[in-house]
Amino acid sequence: MSAxxxxxxxxxxCLPGVGPKSxxxxxxxxxxxxxxxxxxxxxxxxxxxxxxxxxRRCRDYSENELxxxxxxxxxxxxxxxxxxSPIDLAAIEQATGYRGNYFVMHGRLSAIDGRGPRELxxxxxxxxxxxxxxxxxxxxTNATVEGEATAHYLAELARSADVRATRLAHGVPLxxxxxxxxxxxxxxxxxxxxxx
Amino acid sequence: MSAxxxxxxxxxxCLPGVGPKSxxxxxxxxxxxxxxxxxxxxxxxxxxxxxxxxxRRCRDYSENELxxxxxxxxxxxxxxxxxxSPIDLAAIEQATGYRGNYFVMHGRLSAIDGRGPRELxxxxxxxxxxxxxxxxxxxxTNATVEGEATAHYLAELARSADVRATRLAHGVPLxxxxxxxxxxxxxxxxxxxxxx
Ligand SMILES: [Zn+2]
Ligand SMILES: [Zn+2]
Numbered sequence: 001m002s003a004x005x006x007x008x009x010x011x012x013x014c015l016p017g018v019g020p021k022s023x024x025x026x027x028x029x030x031x032x033x034x035x036x037x038x039x040x041x042x043x044x045x046x047x048x049x050x051x052x053x054x055x056r057r058c059r060d061y062s063e064n065e066l067x068x069x070x071x072x073x074x075x076x077x078x079x080x081x082x083x084x085s086p087i088d089l090a091a092i093e094q095a096t097g098y099r100g101n102y103f104v105m106h107g108r109l110s111a112i113d114g115r116g117p118r119e120l121x122x123x124x125x126x127x128x129x130x131x132x133x134x135x136x137x138x139x140x141t142n143a144t145v146e147g148e149a150t151a152h153y154l155a156e157l158a159r160s161a162d163v164r165a166t167r168l169a170h171g172v173p174l175x176x177x178x179x180x181x182x183x184x185x186x187x188x189x190x191x192x193x194x195x196x
Numbered sequence: 197m198s199a200x201x202x203x204x205x206x207x208x209x210c211l212p213g214v215g216p217k218s219x220x221x222x223x224x225x226x227x228x229x230x231x232x233x234x235x236x237x238x239x240x241x242x243x244x245x246x247x248x249x250x251x252r253r254c255r256d257y258s259e260n261e262l263x264x265x266x267x268x269x270x271x272x273x274x275x276x277x278x279x280x281s282p283i284d285l286a287a288i289e290q291a292t293g294y295r296g297n298y299f300v301m302h303g304r305l306s307a308i309d310g311r312g313p314r315e316l317x318x319x320x321x322x323x324x325x326x327x328x329x330x331x332x333x334x335x336x337t338n339a340t341v342e343g344e345a346t347a348h349y350l351a352e353l354a355r356s357a358d359v360r361a362t363r364l365a366h367g368v369p370l371x372x373x374x375x376x377x378x379x380x381x382x383x384x385x386x387x388x389x390x391x392x
Pocket of ligand 2: 251253262265267
């Protein structure tokens with residue numbers, strides 16, 4: 001096999017979920033059927049890896065100093081939703097009608113990994129809570145042990161800035177069969193049962 | 197979402213088997229965890245899409261005029277294996293101990309798609325059969341209707357050059373359960389049964 005082709009197959013494996021077999025299939029298919037698409041992807045990838053940084057205000061990915069949401073001015077400035085990662089922000093934008101602002105931590109508090117409030121930009125967040133007239137901090141960290149610990153810290157931070165803190169509800173996923181929901185979730189959902 | 201990030205997600209979909217969800221996951225994961233890997237992939241992809249052509253002799257992918265197999269000189273020059281696509285060549289190299297040469301058609305005969313012998317480079321093949329002292333043409337086209345028709349044509353071509361033509365054996369795949377093997381294969385395998 002061509003050395004360059006072998007290198008392409010190896011390098012494609014930096015993509016998540018791409019093993020040796022699918023990397024090989026991708027390389028051959030691009031060469032055989034879509035060289036233009038491959039060239040376009042190469043150019044966009046190079047541009048994105050270097051050009052996409054973090055919005056100065058919310059820390060979401062942005063190729064400009066301020067992202068479209070922060071620049072837009074049509075968001076409810078009283079609502080601020082804090083997430084662990086940009087992909088969580090994208091999921092909330094795609095799934096909900098939320099029209100407030102965001103803050104992205106790019107991680108969660110973790111003593112083991114040496115990530116404290118400063119690494120997550122929480123000094124910047126504290127300033128926003130004090131200066132922007134935020135009324136509610138919606139804490140949308142993951143429902144993991146570290147995510148819950150981070151949520152607890154953020155709730156304290158909000159309280160000290162006199163901002164209401166809320167947390168996404170736990171419960172049975174839509175379409176979820178009780179049989180397959182984990183016990184902790186089931187217990188929480190049972191405890192938070194609502195009248196019909 | 198950043199316009200550049202959205203373009204990256206769109207462009208990643210030129211990869212086979214990558215839908216909107218996995219393209220999004222790929223883009224975010226590269227940005228968050230492996231920008232160096234992404235930059236390396238971009239550079240290799242650009243180089244490969246432009247630099248990889250066809251070996252002048254066997255028509256396999258090669259960034260040089262002659263591929264490593266054709267240049268090597270340690271192959272059995274009496275054996276020539278003909279395949280539809282470079283990925284079939286790679287599969288044979290990886291799975292078998294074959295030490296002869298190859299010829300890649302980059303397709304199969306198809307009246308509907310306007311692919312005749314010339315489009316598949318079979319004039320080049322005919323020259324090789326006459327000039328290189330080939331003793332056996334191993335026809336490794338796919339076991340599809342068009343692949344079989346192409347094999348038939350190639351067998352005629354070999355006969356007219358006084359070269360023996362062989363075809364890969366049909367049969368039950370290793371580990372294949374008879375129950376799930378298609379009828380045609382089962383009939384062929386039954387007809388070609390061998391004594392133990
Ligand atoms: Zn922003
Ligand atoms: Zn070659």
